[in-house]
Amino acid sequence: MASNVATPVAEDTTDRFAGYQPLRPWVAKHGGHIFASFSAAEWFIRGHRAELVRSGQLIVRRGAAGSLVGPQFERVVLDILRTESLRTLEQEAAA
Numbered sequence: 001m002a003s004n005v006a007t008p009v010a011e012d013t014t015d016r017f018a019g020y021q022p023l024r025p026w027v028a029k030h031g032g033h034i035f036a037s038f039s040a041a042e043w044f045i046r047g048h049r050a051e052l053v054r055s056g057q058l059i060v061r062r063g064a065a066g067s068l069v070g071p072q073f074e075r076v077v078l079d080i081l082r083t084e085s086l087r088t089l090e091q092e093a094a095a
Contacts, residue, residue, distance in 0.1 A: 019071030020059065026069050034077060048080050 027041045035041040045052060045067070052058035057070035 017068075020068040022065070023067045023069050026073065030074060034074070034081075044077070051080060052076060 023041060023045075024038055027035055027038045031038075031041055035044065045058065049058070049060070052073075053060060055072075055076045057073040057076045059068040059070075061067055
């Protein structure tokens with residue numbers, strides 16, 4: 001006989017803010033080898049916002065608070081850059 005009691009679900013630690021930080025301090029500490037400036041990081045995000053949000057590594061906030069980036073933000077940025085580089089190489093080879 002089926003029970004109407006909900007089955008407990010293991011805690012999903014991927015949906016926590018631990019490890020998220022504002023974009024500006026992240027760029028200052030980690031972004032130098034990818035982004036020459038905070039403006040460069042903002043420009044990159046504008047072009048890839050949907051993919052970054054879908055990855056769970058960008059939380060867009062309005063106003064002075066600024067966006068938050070997750071602990072795997074750099075990995076996602078590198079994946080995007082790799083994909084773009086491969087696309088460029090394929091286009092050059094096809095030309």
